[in-house]
Amino acid sequence: GIDVREARISAVTTSAGDIVAPAVFNCAGAWAGEVGKMAGLSVPVEPYPRNIFVTDRMPAVTRDHPMTIDMTTSFYFHPEGEGLLFGMGRSNETPSFDTQVDWSMLDAMAEVVERRAPSLGTAGVRTAWAGLYEMTPDHQPILGPVDDLDGFWCACGFSGHGFQQAPAVGHLLARCFLGEKPEVSLDVYAHRRFRTGVVEPERNVI
Numbered sequence: 069g070i071d072v073r074e075a076r077i078s079a080v081t082t083s084a085g086d087i088v089a090p091a092v093f094n095c096a097g098a099w100a101g102e103v104g105k106m107a108g109l110s111v112p113v114e115p116y117p118r119n120i121f122v123t124d125r126m127p128a129v130t131r132d133h134p135m136t137i138d139m140t141t142s143f144y145f146h147p148e149g150e151g152l153l154f155g156m157g158r159s160n161e162t163p164s165f166d167t168q169v170d171w172s173m174l175d176a177m178a179e180v181v182e183r184r185a186p187s188l189g190t191a192g193v194r195t196a197w198a199g200l201y202e203m204t205p206d207h208q209p210i211l212g213p214v215d216d217l218d219g220f221w222c223a224c225g226f227s228g229h230g231f232q233q234a235p236a237v238g239h240l241l242a243r244c245f246l247g248e249k250p251e252v253s254l255d256v257y258a259h260r261r262f263r264t265g266v267v268e269p270e271r272n273v274i
């Protein structure tokens with residue numbers, strides 16, 4: 069849990085004991101909404117399961133094949149091991165913490181596979197896994213201090229593209245936390261945007 073005294077963070081309580089903490093970063097990925105609730109805050113991050121499939125060896129695939137994305141459907145593939153890794157989102161997704169592989173995605177992708185990468189349709193699937201995207205309403209991350217609660221910072225809600233943003237976000241947030249001016253303004257990612265309505269939605273989520 070998170071202890072709040074006089075509208076500021078005072079400590080976190082963990083299974084290993086309490087930790088006095090004048091500042092807390094919410095970097096809980098798909099669980100960031102739950103961690104926000106611990107501090108009495110609305111942090112609009114919802115979990116959306118996503119599946120990844122990896123094929124058996126495909127002799128025609130080389131390591132320098134590019135990552136390829138069909139932006140209309142979000143179907144994508146790129147080399148992985150001796151084959152291809154591929155996946156796609158669903159248009160009618162609902163939030164869930166379920167990370168069981170959804171094998172029905174193979175049928176859902178059949179039409180776009182046939183159209184965009186027909187040889188993929190004849191390859192066997194070697195392995196698959198599912199993880200959680202951590203989606204915000206505008207598909208942008210939530211970064212920086214939260215106005216309503218002193219000492220509560222967010223670094224979450226990367227909406228399925230956090231891995232590539234992590235080095236820059238870590239650097240910029242460290243500068244903000246030290247009271248320095250970051251090289252790139254993080255204002256557009258502030259938690260307050262959900263109150264002010266000033267948002268710049270990310271449209272290219274795959």
Ligand SMILES: Cc1cc2nc3c(=O)[nH]c(=O)nc-3n(C[C@H](O)[C@H](O)[C@H](O)COP(=O)(O)OP(=O)(O)OC[C@H]3O[C@@H](n4cnc5c(N)ncnc54)[C@H](O)[C@@H]3O)c2cc1C
Binds near residue numbers: 097118
């Ligand atoms: C299938 C799939 C494919 C992806 N592909 C890409 C890609 O190609 N490129 C890209 O940039 N991104 C990709 N992503 C997204 C990327 O993985 C995430 O954006 C990134 O991992 C988010 O990092 P994070 O540190 O914010 O959260 P996480 O990596 O989820 O870490 C959050 C951590 O917080 C912990 N936690 C949660 N609640 C608590 C609590 N109460 N107490 C203590 N710890 C807690 C969790 O256990 C977890 O370890 C993909 C995601 C998925 C699911």
